[in-house]
Amino acid sequence: MGKQVTEMLKGTLEGIVLAILSGRAAYGYEITAWLRDQGFSDIAEGTVYALLVRIEQRGLVDVEKVPSEKGPPRKVYSLNAQGREYLEEFWRTWSFLSERLEQLREGGE
Amino acid sequence: MAAGPIERKKRFRRLVEIVTGPFEDKRRYREYKARTERLPKSYHTAIEALHRYMLYFGPGKADSLLRMLEDLADLFEQSAANGTPIREVVGEDPVEFAETFLRNYPEGQWIGRERERLSSAIDRAARDET
Numbered sequence: 001m002g003k004q005v006t007e008m009l010k011g012t013l014e015g016i017v018l019a020i021l022s023g024r025a026a027y028g029y030e031i032t033a034w035l036r037d038q039g040f041s042d043i044a045e046g047t048v049y050a051l052l053v054r055i056e057q058r059g060l061v062d063v064e065k066v067p068s069e070k071g072p073p074r075k076v077y078s079l080n081a082q083g084r085e086y087l088e089e090f091w092r093t094w095s096f097l098s099e100r101l102e103q104l105r106e107g108g109e
Numbered sequence: 110m111a112a113g114p115i116e117r118k119k120r121f122r123r124l125v126e127i128v129t130g131p132f133e134d135k136r137r138y139r140e141y142k143a144r145t146e147r148l149p150k151s152y153h154t155a156i157e158a159l160h161r162y163m164l165y166f167g168p169g170k171a172d173s174l175l176r177m178l179e180d181l182a183d184l185f186e187q188s189a190a191n192g193t194p195i196r197e198v199v200g201e202d203p204v205e206f207a208e209t210f211l212r213n214y215p216e217g218q219w220i221g222r223e224r225e226r227l228s229s230a231i232d233r234a235a236r237d238e239t
Contacts, residue, residue, distance in 0.1 A: 028184075029191050044200025045193050049184045050210040057213060071190020072183070 006042060013043075015090035017051055018079060021061060022087055025078035028052055052077055060086050134171045141175070144182045152189050155199065156181060162207050169217030177214040 009016075020031055032048045052075075055061050060083035065073045079087065126132065145156050159181060168174050188198045199206045215221050 029187065029193070042201060044206055045188055045198045046184060046206045047200060047209055050206070050213060053180055053210075053213050068190070072186045074187070075183075 005040075009040065009043070012094070013047070013051060014055065015087065015094065017048065018055070018060065018083055018087045018090065021077055021079040022084065025064075025076050027066075027074040027076050029074075055083070130171070134175060137175045137179070141178045141182055144186065148185055149189055151195050152185050152198075155195050156185050159199075159203070159207055159210075162204075163211060166207075166211055166220065167218065168214045169219065173214045173216040177211075180213075181210070 016035070017031060020026065020034060026034075028045070028049050031052075032043060032045045035043045035048070052061070056063055056077070060080065061077045062080045064076045064078070066076050068074045122132070129135075145153055145160075148156065160178065163177065163181075164174075167177055184198070211218070
């Protein structure tokens with residue numbers, strides 16, 4: 001994965017993770033694994049974890065500690081009402097941005 | 110009314126803690142250290158290096174500092190349990206990871222005070238302009 005996509009991902013990773021969690025609850029490792037499967041192969045586990053800590057601090061997700069067979073209990077994250085609202089705002093912002101970029105590419109306004 | 114033995118003990122403890130800092134913080138710190146020592150060698154080396162960096166740039170308040178270290182230990186324990194290689198935990202650029210992680214604990218970071226100072230200086234400059 002090139003430098004450019006890493007830079008672009010920085011601004012959108014939060015929205016991406018919230019979108020993943022809107023489908024179903026997940027723990028950090030699952031989210032990173034999914035992103036890697038989707039071709040974001042350079043994404044660091046720690047980066048996703050730092051983001052999860054942040055969205056938890058901001059009250060966008062609910063967290064449940066679930067025991068695991070191997071290792072410490074896992075923190076399972078699920079999107080709450082505030083998180084859903086935030087995600088909607090993310091999609092509106094995303095639409096705005098992608099429409100403008102598309103216009104630029106087509107040489108329009 | 111004379112203070113009961115528990116009340117006296119609490120008061121004594123408060124007096125001692127003025128000199129030594131809270132015992133609770135020390136206990137949390139020792140627990141964190143013990144957790145890092147139980148990690149496999151490569152994870153231990155990595156967390157020590159991150160810890161060192163984060164002491165320079167991290168929060169100045171004991172509680173946020175401990176919260177940060179505990180969160181870091183959570184990540185490394187989880188990664189060790191999953192067998193995630195160190196490179197995949199911290200990424201290609203460990204400084205970048207450390208900075209992203211540090212932004213979650215802004216309380217009492219000296220750089221935070223400097224950022225505020227910069228912003229308010231520019232606010233004043235912009236106000237004077239009008």
